[in-house]
Structure formats: structure tokens, C-alpha cells
Amino acid sequence: MTTLYCAICAGRFEPDQDHVKLDAEHVRIDDRNDQEMYVLHPECYRRLTGGWMEPA
Structure with missing residues (x-):
């Protein structure tokens, strides 16, 4: 089984454990x-996004 690492704290966990997948795209004009990912x-x-507004 593949081990995953948290992008914030670098803690490890398995794919069958609760986790959040975040896809990010840097959109460029030219x-x-x-x-x-x-x-x-x-x-x-939750700590990272606590002050964010809701998605449009």
C-alpha cells in the first residue's frame, strides 16, 4: 500500500485513512x-482553510 504524506505537517498516513485531497491549478494566460495534487x-x-470564504 502507498504511504501518503500530509502537505502541511509531513505526517504520514495510509490511503484508506481519512484525508483531504486538494487539486491546485495555477492558471496562466500566456x-x-x-x-x-x-x-x-x-x-x-481545517486549520489551513479556517478563515477562507466558501467556494463560489
Whole structure:
């Protein structure tokens, strides 16, 4: 089984444990877009996004 590492705290966990998958895309006007995928512990995600407004 693949071991995952939290993008915030670098703690490890297994894919069958609760986690958040975050897809990020850097959109560029004159160049190719960059896409990255991150995984986080649910509590690290809540701490990171606690002050964010709701998605549109």
C-alpha cells in the first residue's frame, strides 16, 4: 500500500485513512497551466482553510 504524506505537517498516513485531497491549478494566460495534487490530514486542512470564504 502507498504511504501518503500530509502537505502541511509531513505526517504520514495510509490511503484508506481519512484525508483531504486538494487539486491546485495555477492558471496562466500566456503559458501552460500547472496542476498539482496535495493530500492533507483533515485537521491540517481545517486549520489551513479556517478563515477562507466558501467556494463560489
